[in-house]
Amino acid sequence: MNIKLRPWQIEAHQKAMDWLVHMKKDRHFLINAAPGAGKTLAACAIAKTLLDSEEITRVIVIAPRTQVVTQWADDFTRVTGLHMGKVTAKDGELGALDMDICATWSAIQGLWPELQAVCKSSNVLVICDEHHHAAVEAAWGESAGGAFETAKYVLVLTGTPIRSDGAESVWLAYDDSGAISHPEDGTYTLTYGDAVELGYCRPITFHKHQGKFTVDLGGEEVKVSGDTESSLPKNLARIPGLQTALDFYKLAKTPQYVTGTEKPLMTGYxxxxxxxxxxxxxxxxxxxxxxxxxxxxxxxxxxxxMASLLENLDGERPLIVHSQLANPEDKIKQFRNTTRRWLVSVAMVSEGVDIRRLRVLIYLPNALTELAFRQAMGRVVRTDSYDDCSRAYVVMPAFKTFEKYAKRVEAEMSPAHRVDPGPPKKKICPNCGETHPLSTTECECGYEFPVEAKIKQIKKCVSCGALNLRHAETCHACGKSFSTEFTLTLEEALRVGAIVRGMELDECEVQGSEEMAPELKRLILKSGDQHLIRFLKTVPEESYSRLGRMLDEVRFGKL
Structure with missing residues (x-):
C-alpha cells in the first residue's frame, strides 16, 4: 500500500473486511465519518484489499461533483496503482468497460444498461460517496438502485447521513426517527468531535456576524435583525413581497452598492x-x-x-468558480496548488472538494439545510500534512438557523476544543520556516514580514472609551452593542437577489443544476427556439434541477 493510513482508517478497513468477506452477513458496509476525516483514502484501501484478494474485479465510484470525480481518480491510482476512468454528465457515455471508473451521480442516470451489464459480468465493488444524494424516490436514487442491483459489494460513505427533506436513501434501512438503522457490525462511525479529539480534523470557531438593517420605506423605517421579528406599518403591509423581503437573511444576501453606481459599498454588511x-x-x-x-x-x-469586495479590501483579486466560467476544475486545482488567499464559489466547493490549506469560511449560501452547513464546514476543518496548530473559522450571519447548527457542532467538541485561543503570539517565516516574535520585521534568511500583518487585538468603545477584545459583541463596561447598522432603500430591499432569486433550494438541487446547466443552454441555443431562449434568460439556473424533477413527475405520472 502506497500510503500510511490513520488508525481510524485501519479500524474501518478491518471492520469492512470482517463484515463483507468473513461474516458475509450483508453486501453493504457503511462508513459514517465527519467531513474532512479521510473517507476517500479509507475506501480506496478497502478496494485495494478486495482487488488483491480477487474478491472483486472492478470498482465503480459514484461521486457528487466533477471536481470530486477527479480527486477520486487521483487517490484511487495513488493507493492501488490502477488507472480510474472518469465519467461526468457532459461525457454522456461510459467509455471503456474494462477499467475502474468514477462517475457523477447525474451521469449514471443515462448509463443504466451499461452499468447493469458490468455488474452482471464482473464482481463489482460500488463505492457510493456522499450517500445522501441517493434518495429512494429521487431520480439519482432510482438510477443507483437499478444500475447496481447485482453489485457484489456496496461501500456507502457519508458525513451527513440524514437528508434535510427526510427522504430515505437507497441500500440502507432507517428507523422511525429518520436515522440510519444499519447493523452496528456493518458500520464504522467517526463523529466530528471524535475526529477533532484524535487530531484528524481541526476544532472550529463560529463567528456569528451581527448586523441590523434599517429599511427606509419612504419616510417610515423598519428595523431588521437576526434575533428579532420585523413588523410592517399597517399602511405598507399590503405591498406584495415586502414582508418576505424584510427577512434578515435575505437582506444579508442582497448586494449593497454605492447609490447610483455598480460599485460595491465598502461600508455595507x-x-x-x-x-x-x-x-x-x-x-x-x-x-x-x-x-x-x-x-x-x-x-x-x-x-x-464578494470578489470585488475582497479585491478592494484585501488588495488581491480572488479566484472565482461557478458554472458559467470555463474550466472551473482547473481553477480549483490552481488555487489548491498555490498560496493565493481567497477562493469564491457558488456551491462548487461545498462538498467533497479537498483543499487542505483552507482555514476560513465566509458562509453566505442559498441552501439553509444542516446537511449543507456541515458539508461546507468540512472544507475548512481538514488537517494538513503537519501539525500547524491552527483552528478553522466560519464567519456567518447571526441568523437563528445557522446558530442552531453551529451550537450542535460545538456541542460535539470537548470543552477544551471549544475555547478559541485568540490571536497568535508568534509568527513563522514563510521562506525558511523559522519562528519569530510578532514584533520581528525581518527574518535572518532575509525575508521581510509585511507591515499589515500586525494583529489588532483590542477596540475602543465609542460611548465610554473602554477597551474591549476585538471580537466582543458588547462593551464590557457600558453594555453598548458593537453591531453595525446598515441602511437600505425600499428598492434595494426588493432587489432581485432578495425575492426572485430568494428561492430556498437545497444543496442537491443547486449542484444538480450546475451539472446540467451547460448542456441545457447549449441545446436550447442550438434549437434557435426564441420562446425557449427567452425562458432560459428569465429562469435562474440554480432552479434547473428542480424544474427537471417536476417535469419528470408530470411525465412519469402519466405513464
Missing part, C-alpha cells in the same frame, strides 16, 4: 463580513503562511460582488 474574514486569515497566516479562505455565495451575482 457584506463588506463587514469580508473584513472579519480578512482579519482572521491575516492572523492564521502568521503561523500557517499558506492558509486560504473560502467564500460560499448564494448565486453568481453575489459571488462576483
Amino acid at each position: 457584506q463588506a463587514s463580513m469580508i473584513e472579519s474574514g480578512i482579519e482572521k486569515l491575516d492572523q492564521l497566516r502568521l503561523t500557517m503562511p499558506e492558509a486560504g479562505g473560502l467564500v460560499i455565495a448564494p448565486n453568481i451575482e453575489v459571488a462576483e460582488f
Whole structure:
C-alpha cells in the first residue's frame, strides 16, 4: 500500500473486511465519518484489499461533483496503482468497460444498461460517496438502485447521513426517527468531535456576524435583525413581497452598492463580513503562511460582488468558480496548488472538494439545510500534512438557523476544543520556516514580514472609551452593542437577489443544476427556439434541477 493510513482508517478497513468477506452477513458496509476525516483514502484501501484478494474485479465510484470525480481518480491510482476512468454528465457515455471508473451521480442516470451489464459480468465493488444524494424516490436514487442491483459489494460513505427533506436513501434501512438503522457490525462511525479529539480534523470557531438593517420605506423605517421579528406599518403591509423581503437573511444576501453606481459599498454588511474574514486569515497566516479562505455565495451575482469586495479590501483579486466560467476544475486545482488567499464559489466547493490549506469560511449560501452547513464546514476543518496548530473559522450571519447548527457542532467538541485561543503570539517565516516574535520585521534568511500583518487585538468603545477584545459583541463596561447598522432603500430591499432569486433550494438541487446547466443552454441555443431562449434568460439556473424533477413527475405520472 502506497500510503500510511490513520488508525481510524485501519479500524474501518478491518471492520469492512470482517463484515463483507468473513461474516458475509450483508453486501453493504457503511462508513459514517465527519467531513474532512479521510473517507476517500479509507475506501480506496478497502478496494485495494478486495482487488488483491480477487474478491472483486472492478470498482465503480459514484461521486457528487466533477471536481470530486477527479480527486477520486487521483487517490484511487495513488493507493492501488490502477488507472480510474472518469465519467461526468457532459461525457454522456461510459467509455471503456474494462477499467475502474468514477462517475457523477447525474451521469449514471443515462448509463443504466451499461452499468447493469458490468455488474452482471464482473464482481463489482460500488463505492457510493456522499450517500445522501441517493434518495429512494429521487431520480439519482432510482438510477443507483437499478444500475447496481447485482453489485457484489456496496461501500456507502457519508458525513451527513440524514437528508434535510427526510427522504430515505437507497441500500440502507432507517428507523422511525429518520436515522440510519444499519447493523452496528456493518458500520464504522467517526463523529466530528471524535475526529477533532484524535487530531484528524481541526476544532472550529463560529463567528456569528451581527448586523441590523434599517429599511427606509419612504419616510417610515423598519428595523431588521437576526434575533428579532420585523413588523410592517399597517399602511405598507399590503405591498406584495415586502414582508418576505424584510427577512434578515435575505437582506444579508442582497448586494449593497454605492447609490447610483455598480460599485460595491465598502461600508455595507457584506463588506463587514469580508473584513472579519480578512482579519482572521491575516492572523492564521502568521503561523500557517499558506492558509486560504473560502467564500460560499448564494448565486453568481453575489459571488462576483464578494470578489470585488475582497479585491478592494484585501488588495488581491480572488479566484472565482461557478458554472458559467470555463474550466472551473482547473481553477480549483490552481488555487489548491498555490498560496493565493481567497477562493469564491457558488456551491462548487461545498462538498467533497479537498483543499487542505483552507482555514476560513465566509458562509453566505442559498441552501439553509444542516446537511449543507456541515458539508461546507468540512472544507475548512481538514488537517494538513503537519501539525500547524491552527483552528478553522466560519464567519456567518447571526441568523437563528445557522446558530442552531453551529451550537450542535460545538456541542460535539470537548470543552477544551471549544475555547478559541485568540490571536497568535508568534509568527513563522514563510521562506525558511523559522519562528519569530510578532514584533520581528525581518527574518535572518532575509525575508521581510509585511507591515499589515500586525494583529489588532483590542477596540475602543465609542460611548465610554473602554477597551474591549476585538471580537466582543458588547462593551464590557457600558453594555453598548458593537453591531453595525446598515441602511437600505425600499428598492434595494426588493432587489432581485432578495425575492426572485430568494428561492430556498437545497444543496442537491443547486449542484444538480450546475451539472446540467451547460448542456441545457447549449441545446436550447442550438434549437434557435426564441420562446425557449427567452425562458432560459428569465429562469435562474440554480432552479434547473428542480424544474427537471417536476417535469419528470408530470411525465412519469402519466405513464
